[in-house]
Amino acid sequence: MIVRIMGEGQVQIADGDLDVLNALDTELERAIEADDETIFRTKLHALLDKVRHVGKALPDDSLEASELILPPADASIEEVREMLGDSGLIPG
Template sequence: MIIRIMGEGQVEIAEGDLEVLNRLDGELEESIRAGDEETFRVRLHALLDKVRDVGRELPDESLEPSELILPPSDASMEEVRGMLGDEGLIPG
């Protein structure tokens, strides 16, 4: 699966890593529902850090279509809320 982090580039994620990313995504959603800005910030960074950690960075010249687009690390809670789908940022 190809994931784009806005403002950074693309990474390729193995299907086996989606479970942990879904868990982190769920925790991020919880903080948004609670309106907890401090926890939101920590959880957004945890999700993005995990994507960077488990993902293989694709070269800038790669033209692969992104299957998911994640917000940048400095996104506001409202921006992320607007990006959430029925299944969060990461479906599954």
């Protein structure tokens, strides 16, 4: 799966890493539902850090279509709330 972190670039994520990313996504959703800015910020950074860690960075000139777009680390809780789909930021 090709993932774009807004403002940073793209990474390729193996299917085997989706379960751990979905768990972090669920924690992020809970923080948004609770409208808890502190926990939201922690969970958003944890999710993005994990994507960066497990993902293989694609070259800046790569023209791969992103299958998933994640917010930047400085996104507001409201901005991320608007990006949430029925299954969070990460499908599955």
